Amino acid sequence: MNPIADRGQWNELCRFSVDDLLTNYSNGSLSPVEVLNAHLARIEQYEHTINAFVTVTSDLAKKQAKHSEKVWHRGENPRALEGVPYAIKDLVPTAGIRTTKGSALFRDWIPPENSPLAQLLFKSGGAMVGKTTTSEIGWKADAGNPINGASRTPYDPTRTSGGSSGGAAAGVAAGFVAVAQGGDGAGSVRIPASFCNLVGMKPGPGVIPYYPPTPLGQLVANGPLAHTVRDAAHLLDVMSAQDPRDSLSVVRQPGGYREACDETPDRIRAYYAPSWGGRKVEPSIEATVSEAISCLKSEGLEIADLEETPRDRFDLLDVIWTTGFASLVPRPNGDTDSELAKVVERAKLYSGVDLASAHLARQSYKAEVELLLQQVDVLITPTVAVGPFEPGSPGPQTVTETPANYLDWAWMTYSFNLSEHPSITIPSGFDDTDLPVGIQLISRHGSERSLLSCASEVERILRARD
Structure with a gap:
């Protein structure tokens, strides 16, 4: 190390x-x-x-x-x-x-x-x-x-x-x-x-x-x-x-x-979603997180695999993200990050109606995720689909050999910004290149305290494994 x-x-x-x-x-x-x-x-x-x-x-x-x-x-x-x-x-x-x-x-x-x-x-x-x-x-x-x-x-x-x-x-x-x-x-x-x-x-x-x-x-x-x-x-x-x-x-x-963090839950009921919206993470990431999931199950956590999830909504994020940053940097110049300038230029593809429609659809997505979370104490996912990439770049060029642009490799995190749910990542181990991998816990709206209680227990179990 x-x-x-x-x-x-x-x-x-x-x-x-x-x-x-x-x-x-x-x-x-x-x-x-x-x-x-x-x-x-x-x-x-x-x-x-x-x-x-x-x-x-x-x-x-x-x-x-x-x-x-x-x-x-x-x-x-x-x-x-x-x-x-x-x-x-x-x-x-x-x-x-x-x-x-x-x-x-x-x-x-x-x-x-x-x-x-x-x-x-x-x-x-x-x-x-x-x-x-x-x-x-x-x-x-x-x-x-x-x-x-x-x-x-x-x-x-x-x-x-x-x-x-x-x-x-x-x-x-x-x-x-x-x-x-x-x-x-x-x-x-x-x-x-x-x-x-x-x-x-x-x-x-x-x-x-x-x-x-x-x-x-x-x-x-x-x-x-x-x-x-x-x-x-x-x-x-x-x-x-x-x-x-x-x-x-x-x-x-x-x-x-x-x-x-001192309020140990009597039980933790969880869904585990190794993929989201049909999109899979890199195999070494999934393997590391799956090993952590097995450890948590062996310690009594009630974890069920979630086969079907709400669909990925990068389309909504893209409208809100590009237009938002275009409002902050309306006229990029030679000193502006060249990739940011491309994102600002991309905002021109969208109209005011597109932005309003994205916000409206986001409210429906928010409700859909909340209804899913009502069934468990926490949802567990890998935190990121990839490991650390080249410094200074907007993201990896591919995820599982599929081309990725500036943020559509980060669906495991941006999904819960779109839905506004409290989320936390905890170290879960290292991938096949000895780089760290996080495990993410997501909970219902307004449940930050119970999320921290569950996260503390998950952290305790994973640290004891090491």
Whole structure:
């Protein structure tokens, strides 16, 4: 295994979970300053290979870590991430900190104010290490852009870390930060989590306030990237809140997301869909996930194979995606990602009636998937149809020898953006090239807590196997 991803080769200060960091800060065994310095040292050593960051905010992080150290030393009430190193995706506006969105249009943009999400993260007490690499405006599932190039998985730096939250995933997987925030419009948290052997979650709309708004509407949600389900839930607790700027944001229900990880389900009833809409994943991916499914069955999970699924709706995604990005980049120029320019040009094929029809059909698809999920606790699928591919490209050229374009290889993730269902990916093993493979769990609308409970149990079983 590449030493960048091999946690056994890391400074032990970079291996602690969020809970372990907070416990050791509390009893004085660890210092937020020394932990941050260990993470910054890894960035110094490996960032030139991984390219996880557009901007490293080391001075800000050091200031925050020193403040946290005083909080712990004085016995004051610590905040949720007091002294924990974390990162924010470079699509999220951060007051006074350059936010490029991976685009020449925003190369030198310094936002005047924080987004609601950035504000929640800054109030958490963590040490904000930097802004992570994203594809331009977040348009593709690879974190390559014209500003600082492509991000790479620490498991093989000749391959992409996925996207668009690829820098966030690579940063966690390389030990640069303990946890990171990502955004997911068609799999942009779950795909890089799978490629980097992490947990990545896309909650449903309204759990995390989303502002400024996006032309992709409710397809997009922010979510956590972490080494464990519990760390992901901890970050989700920080990021979830009601905000008046997002009309979908909801009042938090009693009981935290992290607490849900301790609520072991009496039973888990699941469907397993190795394919979706008649589309099959690469054989080595299916073999790895099928082995995990067999392990889960042997431990008592009630898993039935799902032979028939709703049909794939890339046709809907294509209309909404291309027209949405055309509204963000109406006049591509020589500085625009050339593949993004093609997507914007493709939007000209669609009319306003086409867009309205796509949104209407999406509501029917959303209901169809929800009715399916009403029959089980979770639906289980492979997370991605392929393994990590060439950095900087929009996607693999083929899936199971069938030509693929910019996103129609990501149906296992974008399907649940179209349907708005909470989804989470968990490491499930390695394919025949020794690259990580994720297993995805999907649950009913509004069931993020039960999803995390099921995911924690699945994670426990799969880790015990190793």
